[in-house]
Amino acid sequence: MASPKFLLFACLTSFCVAGSTFVYQQELSNRKQVQIDTLTNKKLLNYSAIQVPGTMVGSSLKAEDITLNREDYLQFFKETLDYYNKDFPERIIDRETSTRISGLNILLSGNIIRMAAVEATMFEFTGEKDYQNYANQVLEAVVSGINNTPNELWEFIEYKTPEGNEKARIAYQNVPKEATWFGRPWWHLGAFYLPLPLATTCKSLNQSNGWKSRLLKDKTEDALARIVDYHVFGDSRYKGMRGATHNIAMTLARGIYMTCLLLPDHPHVEQWRQWALETFQQNINRSSQEDASNYELDWFYSVLTVASFLSKGKEVYYLPHHRSYFEHFKEMVAPSGVCVGYGDSGDYGNAALLPVLEKGASVFHDGTYKHAALRHFMAINNLPLDNKYYYLQTTRWFEAYRWMDESVRPEAPQPGVRITHKGMSVLRTGTGPNQVYLSLTSLEGGGHGHFDANAIAHYSIGKSGLLQDGNYQWEQAFFHNRLLWREGVPSGKLLDYLRPKKNPAYPSKDSKKIVFASEGSPKGVEDRWHPAEEKHMSIKFWADLSEFKVVRSVLGPQERTILLDRDGRCFVFDYLKSDTSTTAASLYYTPEIVEKGSWWVLGTGSPESSLYNLLITSLEPRELNSESQVRRHTSEQVVYSSKTGHFKRGTWFVTGLIPKEKSENCMNLSETSRLKHIIDGETTARELTVNFKSSPIKIICRGSDKTGLLHYSPIDLNRTSFISTIKTDADLIYFGPFAKGIKVGMVNGTLLEVNGKKVISLPSNGNEWVIIPEE
Numbered sequence: 001m002a003s004p005k006f007l008l009f010a011c012l013t014s015f016c017v018a019g020s021t022f023v024y025q026q027e028l029s030n031r032k033q034v035q036i037d038t039l040t041n042k043k044l045l046n047y048s049a050i051q052v053p054g055t056m057v058g059s060s061l062k063a064e065d066i067t068l069n070r071e072d073y074l075q076f077f078k079e080t081l082d083y084y085n086k087d088f089p090e091r092i093i094d095r096e097t098s099t100r101i102s103g104l105n106i107l108l109s110g111n112i113i114r115m116a117a118v119e120a121t122m123f124e125f126t127g128e129k130d131y132q133n134y135a136n137q138v139l140e141a142v143v144s145g146i147n148n149t150p151n152e153l154w155e156f157i158e159y160k161t162p163e164g165n166e167k168a169r170i171a172y173q174n175v176p177k178e179a180t181w182f183g184r185p186w187w188h189l190g191a192f193y194l195p196l197p198l199a200t201t202c203k204s205l206n207q208s209n210g211w212k213s214r215l216l217k218d219k220t221e222d223a224l225a226r227i228v229d230y231h232v233f234g235d236s237r238y239k240g241m242r243g244a245t246h247n248i249a250m251t252l253a254r255g256i257y258m259t260c261l262l263l264p265d266h267p268h269v270e271q272w273r274q275w276a277l278e279t280f281q282q283n284i285n286r287s288s289q290e291d292a293s294n295y296e297l298d299w300f301y302s303v304l305t306v307a308s309f310l311s312k313g314k315e316v317y318y319l320p321h322h323r324s325y326f327e328h329f330k331e332m333v334a335p336s337g338v339c340v341g342y343g344d345s346g347d348y349g350n351a352a353l354l355p356v357l358e359k360g361a362s363v364f365h366d367g368t369y370k371h372a373a374l375r376h377f378m379a380i381n382n383l384p385l386d387n388k389y390y391y392l393q394t395t396r397w398f399e400a401y402r403w404m405d406e407s408v409r410p411e412a413p414q415p416g417v418r419i420t421h422k423g424m425s426v427l428r429t430g431t432g433p434n435q436v437y438l439s440l441t442s443l444e445g446g447g448h449g450h451f452d453a454n455a456i457a458h459y460s461i462g463k464s465g466l467l468q469d470g471n472y473q474w475e476q477a478f479f480h481n482r483l484l485w486r487e488g489v490p491s492g493k494l495l496d497y498l499r500p501k502k503n504p505a506y507p508s509k510d511s512k513k514i515v516f517a518s519e520g521s522p523k524g525v526e527d528r529w530h531p532a533e534e535k536h537m538s539i540k541f542w543a544d545l546s547e548f549k550v551v552r553s554v555l556g557p558q559e560r561t562i563l564l565d566r567d568g569r570c571f572v573f574d575y576l577k578s579d580t581s582t583t584a585a586s587l588y589y590t591p592e593i594v595e596k597g598s599w600w601v602l603g604t605g606s607p608e609s610s611l612y613n614l615l616i617t618s619l620e621p622r623e624l625n626s627e628s629q630v631r632r633h634t635s636e637q638v639v640y641s642s643k644t645g646h647f648k649r650g651t652w653f654v655t656g657l658i659p660k661e662k663s664e665n666c667m668n669l670s671e672t673s674r675l676k677h678i679i680d681g682e683t684t685a686r687e688l689t690v691n692f693k694s695s696p697i698k699i700i701c702r703g704s705d706k707t708g709l710l711h712y713s714p715i716d717l718n719r720t721s722f723i724s725t726i727k728t729d730a731d732l733i734y735f736g737p738f739a740k741g742i743k744v745g746m747v748n749g750t751l752l753e754v755n756g757k758k759v760i761s762l763p764s765n766g767n768e769w770v771i772i773p774e775e
Contacts, residue, residue: 067409068370070401072381073377083385092138110197115138115393116142116197117198117201118393120200120201120204121204124207139201143223147226148175148178153189154189155236189227190231190236190238192252193252193255194255195258196252196254198220199259202224203262221262225263228268231275232256238252242278242279247290247298247299249279249283251302252279253279253280253306254302254306257276276306283303284303284319287422291342291443292341292342293342293345294344297349297352297356304317317360321421328421328424329357330357330369331439333375334464335375336433336462337378339376341468342452343443348376348383350396351391351396352394354373354377354391354396355396355397357370357372357376358400361373366411367409367411370409371410371411374410413428413431415428415429416549417541417544423443423537423539425440427549427564436568440454440553440560441453442454454482456562458570458614461612465590465603465612465659466481466589466603466616479589479629480587481588481589482587483558485582485583485585486582488581489644494642494644495627495638536555537554538553538554539551540552540553542731543732543747545745545767547734547736548566549564552731557577557578559575559577560573563732568658568659569692571655572655573653574652574655575651575684576650576651578651582643582647584651584653586618586641586642586653588616588639590603590614590636590637591636591637593639599619601615602614602615602616603637612659612661612662614659615657618653619655620675621642621643625640641655652686672691673688675689678700680710682705683708684703686700687700687714697736697737698714698733698736699732699735700726700733704731708729710728713726714726723772729751730746730747730749730751731747731749732748733749734747741772741774742772745767745768746768747767748765748766748767749765750762752770
């Protein structure tokens with residue numbers, strides 16, 4: 001008989017099988033939960049015994065041959081922190097002084113408090129006296145700053161504007177000398193994240209008996225209480241966060257509840273506890289509306305942490321939303337170890353990802369979480385020491401160390417299609433590091449102006465050929481691998497016409513990093529859904545077959561169908577149903593263009609990579625342009641095709657994304673392919689025929705405005721010229737070579753006739769393979 005835990009797991013998990021159609025529906029006010037899980041076999045070898053500097057998982061090492069243990073984390077912590085402690089404390093101080101305003105060096109106090117937590121935690125873990133001394137030195141300066149800075153300076157001062165700069169100069173003239181550290185005044189002591197690292201420092205020093213003196217302990221606890229009172233009772237800029245359902249509220253709740261545990265006899269402890277518990281209860285087993293992987297990971301990590309403070313049983317992790325978030329974040333880890341980000345995200349995601357993966361591996365005893373954690377850890381461990389600092393300084397990785405279950409062994413995820421409850425679909429061609437990984441996101445971008453919906457990320461041979469979703473700053477909405485459109489005809493530069501314009505309410509000097517047009521319509525594009533009527537997003541699972549995998553997403557009037565075949569070749573069919581004159585552009589970003597033709601671009605996923613390029617080919621329309629863009633001070637290339645006009649049956653874009661070893665000759669896919677426009681009654685479709693050396697393929701993709709059967713004569717394909725007519729009601733047909741005949745795959749259909757003969761007949765919509773022998 002199955003255990004209760006297994007039955008609960010089964011109730012919370014859906015499995016996706018070939019032949020079914022699976023739909024994820026997302027409304028802005030109502031998200032439907034879906035969860036997909038896989039179980040695989042285990043293999044392992046101790047990672048600690050295989051030190052290969054500079055080697056990523058995905059080149060000479062196989063993830064299934066190595067594992068991850070606490071010693072690996074501790075070694076990472078020590079190497080990174082020792083690097084920053086070489087010239088303690090000057091290096092830490094200099095790093096946290098970043099206003100770049102002449103005569104006004106403001107210390108970012110939040111990061112300094114985090115460094116106190118890092119030093120104290122490392123003393124707790126190792127017992128090494130240097131860490132104890134550093135923690136107490138930083139803490140003395142922190143406490144002095146907190147206790148001597150007047151309340152009026154606790155609020156945020158926007159010093160980056162001329163007005164804020166002048167206010168800051170005047171305000172800091174009155175800061176007592178005791179409130180400065182090496183002549184640098186404190187800034188923004190009311191920040192929402194401050195209670196947490198200060199409470200973490202106290203907790204670690206308590207557990208390790210690491211306090212320099214009772215006086216410092218008392219002063220630190222007084223400073224911590226003052227900060228918590230400020231957020232619970234004071235007029236802080238975060239007033240009203242109580243009960244909110246986002247990462248800022250949960251970060252505050254985490255710090256406030258930890259303070260309750262540290263100061264149980266404080267007269268305000270019950271009010272603090274009520275604030276934290278009310279906020280936690282509003283967030284438990286719910287979906288967050290965060291607009292970025294960074295923020296969403298922080299939020300979920302905080303939920304897990306507060307649950308551990310409250311000694312919740314393991315059943316809390318099996319709650320539907322919690323279980324589905326675990327799966328969602330696991331799927332975001334690409335074979336290279338990079339986290340596929342969205343919103344305000346970077347290449348490596350967020351420091352909260354690793355503890356979430358370790359908690360998932362521990363709770364569910366599932367090696368696929370450990371596999372994702374191992375990949376992610378190794379990707380970050382290969383970064384320069386300067387870049388590793390972030391993952392240590394935020395202190396979240398310490399929970400990965402604490403939550404780890406060393407008995408769980410890595411298990412590679414199996415190839416297939418998975419759709420998470422957040423509407424992200426993931427397609428994988430294999431289990432190894434050289435697999436092709438493609439993700440399709442559905443997130444609307446929340447209030448930060450990111451148009452993520454229908455954007456894709458693509459990884460192969462351990463690198464990204466396209467820029468992954470995310471990795472852009474706040475309100476840089478133009479950076480996506482996706483289709484953008486708006487009504488009308490551009491009056492100026494085409495890409496400027498599609499960019500959001502600056503709102504007239506903003507001052508002439510753009511201080512919010514908004515990407516805006518210098519030409520085009522004076523109304524611009526609203527800083528939200530693009531265009532505004534895009535309210536509905538759905539992702540449909542169509543097929544997960546041995547030869548290919550297919551998903552379709554719908555965003556307002558746009559349909560995006562993605563086919564990934566067993567050889568890692570990807571074809572993207574974009575169909576835009578428009579009743580008015582429309583301008584649309586299909587955007588794909590690549591860090592560097594290696595070669596370029598009129599219809600194709602060969603882009604490299606990483607300039608230092610010697611392995612892999614990605615061929616981007618516009619099959620419809622047969623023209624491709626490129627333009628340099630700057631994102632995060634890095635020059636990149638947007639590769640795009642475009643259409644402008646009124647298209648009675650809609651606008652189609654068809655793009656090929658073909659991974660290529662750098663040693664291969666570049667094959668211009670557009671020159672070896674043919675595209676046929678099919679209109680049969682009210683049905684519109686595209687037939688794509690590609691000659692891949694001795695393995696030609698044909699794909700027929702239909703728009704959702706189909707009615708009845710599609711009846712037409714296909715393009716001749718090598719070795720399939722005996723097919724003269726096709727009749728079908730399927731959404732997609734795939735033809736491929738097979739010995740003395742062809743293989744045919746039908747997706748979402750009931751009937752397929754070839755040359756007047758019925759070769760597939762199903763009672764209801766489904767998927768099926770047949771072999772048609774050559775006559």
